[in-house]
Amino acid sequence: MNAPAFAQNLRRAIPAGFLDTLKMRFGSRFSTAHAVCEHHGRDESPYPPMLPDAVVFALTTEEVAWVARHCNQHKVPLIPYGVGSSLEGHLLAIQGGISLDLSGMNKVVAVHAEDFTATVQAGVTRKQLNDEIRDTGLFFPIDPGADASLGGMAATRASGTNAVRYGTMRENVMSLKVVTADGRIIETANRARKSSAGYDLTRIFVGSEGTLGIITEVTIRLYPQPEAISAAICNFSTLDTAVQSVIEIIQMGVPVARVEFMDTAAVKATNAYSKLDLKESPLLLFEFHGSPAGVKEQAEIVQGITHDNGGMDFQWAEQPEDRSRLWTARHNAYFAGLQLRPGCRASTTDVCVPISRLAECVSETAAELDQASFPYTIVGHVGDGNFHVLMLLDSDSPQEWEESEQLNHRLVQRAIDMDGTCTGEHGVGLHKMEFMTAEHGRDALDLMASLKKAFDPNDILNPGKIIPLA
Amino acid sequence: MNAPAFAQNLRRAIPAGFLDTLKMRFGSRFSTAHAVCEHHGRDESPYPPMLPDAVVFALTTEEVAWVARHCNQHKVPLIPYGVGSSLEGHLLAIQGGISLDLSGMNKVVAVHAEDFTATVQAGVTRKQLNDEIRDTGLFFPIDPGADASLGGMAATRASGTNAVRYGTMRENVMSLKVVTADGRIIETANRARKSSAGYDLTRIFVGSEGTLGIITEVTIRLYPQPEAISAAICNFSTLDTAVQSVIEIIQMGVPVARVEFMDTAAVKATNAYSKLDLKESPLLLFEFHGSPAGVKEQAEIVQGITHDNGGMDFQWAEQPEDRSRLWTARHNAYFAGLQLRPGCRASTTDVCVPISRLAECVSETAAELDQASFPYTIVGHVGDGNFHVLMLLDSDSPQEWEESEQLNHRLVQRAIDMDGTCTGEHGVGLHKMEFMTAEHGRDALDLMASLKKAFDPNDILNPGKIIPLA
Numbered sequence: 001m002n003a004p005a006f007a008q009n010l011r012r013a014i015p016a017g018f019l020d021t022l023k024m025r026f027g028s029r030f031s032t033a034h035a036v037c038e039h040h041g042r043d044e045s046p047y048p049p050m051l052p053d054a055v056v057f058a059l060t061t062e063e064v065a066w067v068a069r070h071c072n073q074h075k076v077p078l079i080p081y082g083v084g085s086s087l088e089g090h091l092l093a094i095q096g097g098i099s100l101d102l103s104g105m106n107k108v109v110a111v112h113a114e115d116f117t118a119t120v121q122a123g124v125t126r127k128q129l130n131d132e133i134r135d136t137g138l139f140f141p142i143d144p145g146a147d148a149s150l151g152g153m154a155a156t157r158a159s160g161t162n163a164v165r166y167g168t169m170r171e172n173v174m175s176l177k178v179v180t181a182d183g184r185i186i187e188t189a190n191r192a193r194k195s196s197a198g199y200d201l202t203r204i205f206v207g208s209e210g211t212l213g214i215i216t217e218v219t220i221r222l223y224p225q226p227e228a229i230s231a232a233i234c235n236f237s238t239l240d241t242a243v244q245s246v247i248e249i250i251q252m253g254v255p256v257a258r259v260e261f262m263d264t265a266a267v268k269a270t271n272a273y274s275k276l277d278l279k280e281s282p283l284l285l286f287e288f289h290g291s292p293a294g295v296k297e298q299a300e301i302v303q304g305i306t307h308d309n310g311g312m313d314f315q316w317a318e319q320p321e322d323r324s325r326l327w328t329a330r331h332n333a334y335f336a337g338l339q340l341r342p343g344c345r346a347s348t349t350d351v352c353v354p355i356s357r358l359a360e361c362v363s364e365t366a367a368e369l370d371q372a373s374f375p376y377t378i379v380g381h382v383g384d385g386n387f388h389v390l391m392l393l394d395s396d397s398p399q400e401w402e403e404s405e406q407l408n409h410r411l412v413q414r415a416i417d418m419d420g421t422c423t424g425e426h427g428v429g430l431h432k433m434e435f436m437t438a439e440h441g442r443d444a445l446d447l448m449a450s451l452k453k454a455f456d457p458n459d460i461l462n463p464g465k466i467i468p469l470a
Numbered sequence: 471m472n473a474p475a476f477a478q479n480l481r482r483a484i485p486a487g488f489l490d491t492l493k494m495r496f497g498s499r500f501s502t503a504h505a506v507c508e509h510h511g512r513d514e515s516p517y518p519p520m521l522p523d524a525v526v527f528a529l530t531t532e533e534v535a536w537v538a539r540h541c542n543q544h545k546v547p548l549i550p551y552g553v554g555s556s557l558e559g560h561l562l563a564i565q566g567g568i569s570l571d572l573s574g575m576n577k578v579v580a581v582h583a584e585d586f587t588a589t590v591q592a593g594v595t596r597k598q599l600n601d602e603i604r605d606t607g608l609f610f611p612i613d614p615g616a617d618a619s620l621g622g623m624a625a626t627r628a629s630g631t632n633a634v635r636y637g638t639m640r641e642n643v644m645s646l647k648v649v650t651a652d653g654r655i656i657e658t659a660n661r662a663r664k665s666s667a668g669y670d671l672t673r674i675f676v677g678s679e680g681t682l683g684i685i686t687e688v689t690i691r692l693y694p695q696p697e698a699i700s701a702a703i704c705n706f707s708t709l710d711t712a713v714q715s716v717i718e719i720i721q722m723g724v725p726v727a728r729v730e731f732m733d734t735a736a737v738k739a740t741n742a743y744s745k746l747d748l749k750e751s752p753l754l755l756f757e758f759h760g761s762p763a764g765v766k767e768q769a770e771i772v773q774g775i776t777h778d779n780g781g782m783d784f785q786w787a788e789q790p791e792d793r794s795r796l797w798t799a800r801h802n803a804y805f806a807g808l809q810l811r812p813g814c815r816a817s818t819t820d821v822c823v824p825i826s827r828l829a830e831c832v833s834e835t836a837a838e839l840d841q842a843s844f845p846y847t848i849v850g851h852v853g854d855g856n857f858h859v860l861m862l863l864d865s866d867s868p869q870e871w872e873e874s875e876q877l878n879h880r881l882v883q884r885a886i887d888m889d890g891t892c893t894g895e896h897g898v899g900l901h902k903m904e905f906m907t908a909e910h911g912r913d914a915l916d917l918m919a920s921l922k923k924a925f926d927p928n929d930i931l932n933p934g935k936i937i938p939l940a
Contacts, residue, residue: 114826195891203673224723253694421665454924
C-alpha cells in the first residue's frame, strides 16, 4: 500500500531562506511542526502520508497570491488544502513543498437569494453553507457525503447523492475566484446564468485538483428548498433487479432527487454501525423533491416500477427525522464498511458507466469480487451509473493490496469498454492516474498536459497529479 | 458597417502550390469560385463578407485532420463552417485561408435511447436530429431559432428558448470528437453522465468558436418528449410588469420550459410578418412541459403571478398546431423585425444579466433606445436574464452604425456592471471582442490567450477571433 512508484523520490529541494520568508510573513499561521505537516500530508486514500515541508494557513485571496508568487519564483510545490476529505491521494505532497490550508477562509461572502446564487470563500463547507442560508428558503444540493469544503468540491468536480437531479459541481459552479500559478487573481466568470463570452475558464478549473490554479472563492447555484420531500426504501432479492429498477426509473424520466444502491454487505454493515434494522438484502434508497402532488406522482411511478421488478417492502420515511437517520446511515456506509474488518485499510473504486450498462457492470464486478480474499461492499449513486466498491484490506498484506489493485484495474477497464470513466466523482489524485491514458488516449492527454504547462509553466501547483509524468 | 479596424489588412499569403495540393486531394469538393467563397465568408452579422481563399467540403473526420495538418504545416488559416447562421462575424475570413464546410458530415452516428444520448456528425442540424429521433420518444431541446448545425451550436455555446429549463450546449454536450490544430483526432470524454477524470476538455471546446480545434462529432444529451405540453401568452401594459412577472416565476422555482418576452414593436412586426393578431403590447410567451398534472400546476402558478402583475388576456395554445404557429412566429421575430425597415441592415445585442437586475437593465436600455434615430425591437429569453435588441439601421448611414455601436457599448457596460455578460448565447466572433477585457479583465484574458497558444501554436484555427490581438 505504498505510493505508486512514479510518486516516489521526487521531493524538490527547498531553497535556503525560503521557509524563513514565509515564517516572517505569516508568523503563527506558518508551521513546520511534524504533526501539522503530517495532518496536511494525508487524505482518505489508501496511501501513507507524504508530508509537505511546511503549512501556511491563509486568510485572504491576497495572501494566497503572495504565497503563489513566492513559490513560483522559487519553483516550490504548492498544494491547496480544504478539509482533507479527498479519497485518491490528491493532497499528498509527493514532491514536498507548501500545503496551503484554506480552512480559515470560511466566510459566506454574498447570498443573492433572488438570483439563486451564493458566493463563498473556498474553506466554507457544504453543511456550513446550508446552515447559513437556511432562512432564505434555498439550499445547495451537492452532497458528496463528507462535509467537504466548497473549494475542494469544485477542485474535485464532486457530486454525490443528489447529482441525479441537480447535477455535479460542473453544472453548479457559476464562477470562481482563482489565484494563478504566478500569483495573479482572476474571476472566471460573472453571475449571468449563461454566457458565450470566450473560453470556459470556470469549467477549466472545476476538476483541476489544484493543478491549474488555487480556487479562493466559489459562486454556486442554489435551489428552492423543496415544498415537499419524501424518502423510501425498497429491498430486492438480487442486485440485478435492484439495478434494473433504477435503469427503468431513469429511463422513464422521473426527476428523482436521490436513488442510492447498497448491496447486502453494505446493509449489514450499516445496520451494525448505525443501529438500524434494515432488511439485509440489496436495497434502494430514494428521495423525492417537489410539490406535494409532484412528489406523490413520482413516488407512485417508482413504486410501480420497483414492484414490477420484484421489489419488496417498499417503505416510506416521511418524517424529517426518519429521513435524516436514513441518509446519515447511507453517508456513514463508508465508515460502517470499515467496521466489517476492524483495523483494515480501505481502497475504493469509483467507476461510472452509461446507465444501460450499469446492471452488467455491477454484476460482473460482484461476481469477480466474490472470489476475492477480502470482504467488500458495493454502494452507488446508481441513478448516474456511478458505484463504489469498498475493498477492506489487511493493512499488513501486500498480497491483498496487489489483489485489490488488479480487481480495480479490471473494473476500470470494464467501465472504459462500456464507454464509462475510471472516476465518476472522486477525481484522479494519484490513485487513478494510471488509467488516464486508457481512458483519454495519448493525444487527449497531451492536450491536457499542454494546458497544464500553459497555466503553470514551473509546475508548482500540486505537481505530479492528474497527468502522468513523462 | 465595416469590419472592426483590428480585423482589416490581415490577410496571410498563401504559399505557392498550397491550393493545388488541396485541389488534387478533394477534386470537386474544393472550390475557389467567387460565389462559393463569398457564401462562406459571410454570416448573419452586420459585417460585409470577408472571403476565404478557398472552400473545402469535408466528409470525414480523417479528411478534416488531413486539411488541418496541411494548413498547420503552411500556417494557413482554417475556419470550420456549419450552416453560416452565426451572428457576430465568427466565420469571416479576416486573414483569408480555408473555409472548411462540414455540412456534408450530416449523419446521425448513434442513438442510445436507453441512455438518452445521441452522437451526430458536426453538420447535422437540430431539426434533422429531432426528425430522425422522433420515434424514440426523445428530443433534443436546445433551440437557438436558426436550424443551426450541432457542431456550430457546440462551438458557439448556443442556447435559445428552452435553456431556462434544459440548459445550454454547455450542459448538454457530453463529449466531442475534435481535430486538433496539428491534425490529431481526440475524443474529449465518454458517455458516462459524470466524470472527474482530468481536465474538462469537452467544456474547453464548447464555446471556443473554432479557435482551439475543429469539432467533427458531438455527443449530446436527449430528453423524454414531455407527456404533456401547453403554451400560453399573456399581455402587459408595460415592459416592467412583464419582466417582473418572469422574475417572480423563476424565483418561485417553476420549471417553465420556455418564457420569452417581446416588446410592442416586436409584436407588431410579428403580426405583420407571420399574419397573426396578437395584442400589440409587451408580451410573454410560455411553454410548460411535464405530466398532465405537473403542467396544470405550473400553469396555474404562472397565471396567478402574471395576474398579480397586471397581466391581461392570458390565453392558451393547447393544440400542437397553435403552439407551432406561435413558436414559429417567435423564431421569425428577427426576420419580422427586419421588415419594419425594408432594406435595412440589422445589428443585434445579446447581454445576459442576473435575473434580479433584468427589469432594470431592460428598462434603462429601452429608455435610451427610444431616443435613437432608428427603429428597434426587444425580444428575450428572459427566464435566463438574456435579451436581444434588434437595431434596424440604414445600410448607407455610417452615423446610424456609429450610434448603434455606442448604444450597444453602453448596454454591455450596463450588463457588466450588473455582473452580467456581453453575450449570453451568440458568442464573441468579431463583434463582441472589444468587450472581452472589460468583462474578464486583462489577467483572465491572458490565461485564455495562453490556452489558445497551447492548443494552436501556429494560430491557424479561426485566427483573430475571441481573443483581442495584442
